Each structure stands twice: as structure tokens, then as C-alpha cells.
Amino acid sequence: MNNLVREDATASVKRQDGERPSAYPAEWKVEFGPATPLPEGYQVGRETTRLEAGTVFIPGGKPLPCDVVWEHDIPVTLRDGVVIYTDVLRPADQDKDLPAIVNWSPYGKSLPGFPAVPWGVPTENFSGLGKFEGADAAFWLDHGYALVNPDARGVGKSGGDIHFWGSVESNDGYDVVEWAAEQSWSSGKVAFYGASWLAMSQWGIAATKPPHLAAIAPWNGMYDIYRSHMLWGGIPDPGFFDFVPFMVPGDTSSIERIGDMSLREPLLNEYWEDKTPDLSDVTVPAYVVMDGITGLHSFGASEAFRRLGSENKWFRINNTHEWNDQYTLYYQEDVLRFFDRYLKDIDNGWEETPRVRACIINAGGEDFVDVPYTQWPVNETRYNELYLDAGTESLSTAPPADVSSVSYPGVDGAATFTIKFDQDTTLLGYMSARLWVEAQDAEDMDLFLLVEKLDADGNLLAPHREFADAYPVSPPGAPGRLRVSLRELDAELSTDFVPVQAFRRHQKLAPGQIVPVDIGLTPRSYFVEAGQQLRLTVAGYNVRGTGVDAHALTDKALLGARLSAETPRAENSGNHIIHTGPGYLSYLKVPVVENPR
Numbered sequence: 001m002n003n004l005v006r007e008d009a010t011a012s013v014k015r016q017d018g019e020r021p022s023a024y025p026a027e028w029k030v031e032f033g034p035a036t037p038l039p040e041g042y043q044v045g046r047e048t049t050r051l052e053a054g055t056v057f058i059p060g061g062k063p064l065p066c067d068v069v070w071e072h073d074i075p076v077t078l079r080d081g082v083v084i085y086t087d088v089l090r091p092a093d094q095d096k097d098l099p100a101i102v103n104w105s106p107y108g109k110s111l112p113g114f115p116a117v118p119w120g121v122p123t124e125n126f127s128g129l130g131k132f133e134g135a136d137a138a139f140w141l142d143h144g145y146a147l148v149n150p151d152a153r154g155v156g157k158s159g160g161d162i163h164f165w166g167s168v169e170s171n172d173g174y175d176v177v178e179w180a181a182e183q184s185w186s187s188g189k190v191a192f193y194g195a196s197w198l199a200m201s202q203w204g205i206a207a208t209k210p211p212h213l214a215a216i217a218p219w220n221g222m223y224d225i226y227r228s229h230m231l232w233g234g235i236p237d238p239g240f241f242d243f244v245p246f247m248v249p250g251d252t253s254s255i256e257r258i259g260d261m262s263l264r265e266p267l268l269n270e271y272w273e274d275k276t277p278d279l280s281d282v283t284v285p286a287y288v289v290m291d292g293i294t295g296l297h298s299f300g301a302s303e304a305f306r307r308l309g310s311e312n313k314w315f316r317i318n319n320t321h322e323w324n325d326q327y328t329l330y331y332q333e334d335v336l337r338f339f340d341r342y343l344k345d346i347d348n349g350w351e352e353t354p355r356v357r358a359c360i361i362n363a364g365g366e367d368f369v370d371v372p373y374t375q376w377p378v379n380e381t382r383y384n385e386l387y388l389d390a391g392t393e394s395l396s397t398a399p400p401a402d403v404s405s406v407s408y409p410g411v412d413g414a415a416t417f418t419i420k421f422d423q424d425t426t427l428l429g430y431m432s433a434r435l436w437v438e439a440q441d442a443e444d445m446d447l448f449l450l451v452e453k454l455d456a457d458g459n460l461l462a463p464h465r466e467f468a469d470a471y472p473v474s475p476p477g478a479p480g481r482l483r484v485s486l487r488e489l490d491a492e493l494s495t496d497f498v499p500v501q502a503f504r505r506h507q508k509l510a511p512g513q514i515v516p517v518d519i520g521l522t523p524r525s526y527f528v529e530a531g532q533q534l535r536l537t538v539a540g541y542n543v544r545g546t547g548v549d550a551h552a553l554t555d556k557a558l559l560g561a562r563l564s565a566e567t568p569r570a571e572n573s574g575n576h577i578i579h580t581g582p583g584y585l586s587y588l589k590v591p592v593v594e595n596p597r
Helices: 137-143 166-181 197-207 225-230 239-247 258-264 298-307 322-326 329-343 556-562
Strands: 002-005 032-034 047-051 068-077 083-091 098-102 146-151 186-195 213-219 254-256 286-290 313-317 356-360 368-373 382-389 394-396 404-409 414-420 425-429 432-440 446-454 478-483 515-520 524-528 533-539 575-580 587-593
Touching: 068 166, 083 137, 083 166, 098 166, 098 329, 137 146, 137 329, 146 166, 166 186, 166 197, 186 197, 186 322, 186 329, 197 213, 197 298, 213 322, 213 329, 225 239, 225 258, 225 298, 239 258, 286 298, 286 322, 322 329, 356 425, 356 524, 382 414, 382 533, 382 575, 404 414, 432 446, 446 515, 446 524, 478 515
Parallel strands: 098 146, 098 186, 186 213, 213 286, 286 313, 313 356, 394 414
Antiparallel strands: 002 047, 032 254, 047 068, 068 083, 083 146, 356 368, 382 394, 382 587, 404 575, 414 533, 425 524, 425 587, 432 515, 432 575, 432 587, 446 478, 446 533
């Protein structure tokens, strides 16, 4: 039974008049367009809701284990005068000394959200009293935490326009942290939590160093949006973020057109750098999760963890999906121990937790779960080179003796190279490829790579996923891509195990020119049994597994022309030629570690 107590229910909520505040420099000419209108029933107005223990908020959902006080539409004034609105949920029997968990995103704070239960999550594991991809009040309030659920700038009735990460959002997050720390119910310690956007935003906000930020828990959040998604490999890929705005409700606000910006600004510049914070500035404790089988966030989440400046950081690679993993009781209790240590100063032995835990995925068999390691990348990693032989379409531990080449049509062709393992092998970490390539009748070429595990007969082995039909992600594999004219490496960011391109200038190919290119692939954790195979595909099109199929996520008629049927937008023509052998040693570099016991 719900007991609704209204407080100032008639208070008006107005966006500020005049010029829309934005911290983007005018010369960047950032494109904005109309936001999605508020859905029918979106909660607006200052009021307080009280929910009793035992309340079932959504059909079949997890019952609330404690009484809840839910304050709606509390105004928060940001540093530039813009007013945004937040909800606060807290246990009814505690009105002071509560650490705050902020769920920062543009997806709307009206609950239940859309979807009411994240795809693939058993309904009984989630109460519905949580922002999409955020903390579930049924769990966290019962353990003595308050939830702060803002409508970010421009979202709902909040003032301003909707921004995609960067300095604007990061500074707003700083202000909300300090606001939360000053509330009468607050202990003065604040954390961030959540998956996807709720994870991505944490990198930038934490880098601003809010004094009362005590910890972060980003669950599968990409980092360096230019390199890891919008122009992954220098190839514009706006499709997914043409879809995302349809999940972002605004009243009369506008939303940043980041997809359009990826087409207008194809080289790395100040606009994209603004969305890539220096993570050496992040020194608070961090609990970071990376999906082991999906592709959208994995490369960025891994790189973010590696670059974090915090001395107290933990990394976990799952074998499911962020939502399924996030709302599993075992891992909720795991991050609870982390938060209890750093937000409540409970001496619970958390520091003894292995710094890295990886699920080693054994497609076709049983996975190895939460295998412990001391650092990332794993310090005992051996990077073995598997050499391509175009003449035999194979990979080998020894370089081929003869020069050979293979060609395929640039628009829709591919070449594959396979190796059969003679012993059980664990691959954990960063893969990369060096290819010697040539474009025939073209001055550029877009390469799409995918590494997959096969059985002894050459059949694809896929991990077991109970939620596969519920969530339309690409099948597994270690993907990578590169526009060859943007092959120049960033000497400062590149390492022996991961090449990182500069993306500052084009170097077009001359007729007959053969060039080496280095391509980083998404980190993976695979167990390959003796007799099983590894296959490298190199193609001129978006190979299965190298991205998110935005078309599968929603009705194309709903998106209309905004969703390109050609994303990622490859520039291929003529033939692609891959050269192998002496003088052109093309290889796949794989990370080999000791087999789990």
C-alpha cells in the first residue's frame, strides 16, 4: 500500500529563459537538435512519496525490504545558474549519516523507467525503483544508502540542453556531488554507480575531483568516445547514437547531435578531446566492470581502468552482460562491500579482494569464473605472434617461408586465416594485428577485423547466454577496425600490446603502395582447448560481431532517415590486398597466460 504525501505539488517547474547555457566554445559549432518529448505520465512536480516495506512496485518485481521516502523534483542550481531537478530515495528510518549513490544519466528519473526491467534481468531480481542501468533502491536503501537520481541538464524539466559527456556534464556532476554532500540526511560521502552512460559519465566527473566524492563503480563504460566508438578506427559510426536520443526525454530542450558531429568532425580535435578526460586525475577508489562477451563498451572500459590514477582500483571481467551481472545478488553484495569500505569506513577486509578477477570464457564448455590476478594487463602475459600465410589461409607460430598475397573485393569481400591449437591455451588481454596491405584502384581502405573461436571442425563456438534473445547484441568475438589513411600511431599512447592511432591527418595510399598497419582489437578472455581453432577475418565490411546493430534495437520506421543503413560508413572500392611472408610479416598478436586451475 502506498501512502502519498504531497508537498508543494503545485510548484511550477520552468526552464530558464534567454540563451541556453553551454560551456562549449562557440567556435566548435556543436550541433544540437530537438530532444524527444516527455513520455505520457512522466513524473513532474515537487512531492514526497512514502512506500511501505513489502510494496511491489512493478508486476513480479522484487518487494521493497524497507520503508522508503522518495522526494521528487528537488531543484539543484548549477554553477552557471541552470536549475536541474533530482529525486532522492532514502530509507524512512534514517534521516542522517547516509552515504549517497548518484545515478547520473539522461534517461529520465521518472520510475519505473523504460524498460521497467533491463532486458535479460529476471524480473524478481529488480524492484523497478531504480533508474535505467542504475542502482536498485530495494537493495541499496536496505543497506543504509540514499540514492540521488538527477535529470541531467536538459532532461525532463531540467534547464539547459542535453550534452554527451565532456566538460559540461562533468562540471554538472561535480556540482551535484557537492550538493548531495551538504544535505541534512547526508554523511558527506558520495559515490557514483551504474552501467553504460551511467558508467561513462563517471570518468569525467571523477576527473574533476569533487571534494566529497569517495568512490566510483562504473559498470561497462566506454572511454575515449572518438577512438572506442564514434569513429572507431577513424570510421564514422553514428548509428547507435542516432538511436540513443530516442531514450532521452526533454521538455523543450535540445540535444547534442553527436552522430552528426562524427560525420562533420572526422579527425580527432578539441571537441572530441573534451570528451576524453585525463584519467590519471582520478584518484578515488574504483570498482570497474567490463563485459567479456559484448562489444559496445569493452575496449573503452579496459583502457579506462588501465589509465586510472587511483591506487585503490579493482577490475572484473564478467561472462554475461552488464545488466544481468549488475543485478545479480552476488555481485550487488560484492560492490556493497566495496562501498561499505570507502563510504562507511567499515574495516571489512575489502583490500584483500584480488585486484583483477576475470571470467575466462570457454565457449563450448564450462567457463572459469572470477580467476584472480594481481594487475591489468596480467603481468605474466606472453604476447605471441601468429603469422598470416596468404598462400595457405592459415595462422602459424612460425613466419611463412614464401611471399604470398590474397585479395578480396573492398566493398563486400573478406579473407580468413585459421590456426588449430595443439594444447590448451588461455588468451587474456589485448590482441592486436599488424597487416601489410595495399589498395588496388583506390587511395584508401577500411579494414574490419574479427577473431573468433571455432571447434575442431571449424564451427563457431559461442558462449552460453540465457538472455541472448532478450538483448540484441552482436555475437562474441574480438573485433577491431581501421581506416588505413589514419594509420599513424600516437607514440605517447601506444604500447607494446595495444597500438593507438593519432587520428590527426590522412595519409592516402599511392597506386601500388604497400604499407604496414597496426590494429588494436577488443580485449578478451578466452580458453581454447587443444584441437579447437582461432580464426581471424579481415574484411571490407562490418563483420558480424564488430559493433551494435542499432536496427535490432528498435523499429526502423520510428527512427526514419536518422538511422543510416550503412553504418559504420566505410569507404571501400576496388580490391584489398593482404601481403604475407618475408618482408611483409603480417601477424596476429595474442596474449597468452597460464591456464586457470
